[in-house]
Amino acid sequence: MSDKFVPVTGGCLCRAVRYEAEVNLDEAYYCHCVTCQKTTGAPAEIGILVKPGTLKFTKEDPKFFQTSPIARRGFCRHCGSRLIYVSQCREDWTNVSAGSLDHPERVVPTEHICVESQLPWYEVADNLPRIRSEDYPDLEEAWASAGLTHEGKPL
DSSP: OOSOOEEEEEEOTTSSBEEEEEEEEEEEEEEOOHHHHHHHTSSOEEEEEEOTTOOEESSBOOEEEEEETTEEEEEOTTTOOEEEEEESSOGGGOEEEGGGBSOGGGOOEEEEEOGGGOOTTOOOOSOOOEEOGGGOHHHHHHHHHTTBOTTSOBO
16 A cells, blocks of 8 residues: 555535545546446446545444445435445455545546446546456455455355
């Protein structure tokens, strides 16, 4: 993980859930996994990794939903905004959604992940690396520890 973390603030649409954290705005990523598509209603999510131990909710806590055996996602219980991904196997994988930041214009995506699930009609015109889930050994190991492949299928 980079040491280029900066303090940020963010929250949901209705402002019931607010947070502060330290993130690296220069290392965001597009996630094309099906779960991100389903939880955001968008073809991809842009996540920004949170420095472990720095995330603090300053108003209401989000409502969490177990979205896979290895992660849960936090939403506002009032307006439904998806705010956070919390890894249950690696604290350094926790991330906030770019759109939930007070200043999302500062985010700089550096790669696309889980591109095996990318929708064929959604093409981002950039030259960023495009990485398949199976090319992340740590992700494969996390899914295997849950007895599944990265596609959620039994081993």
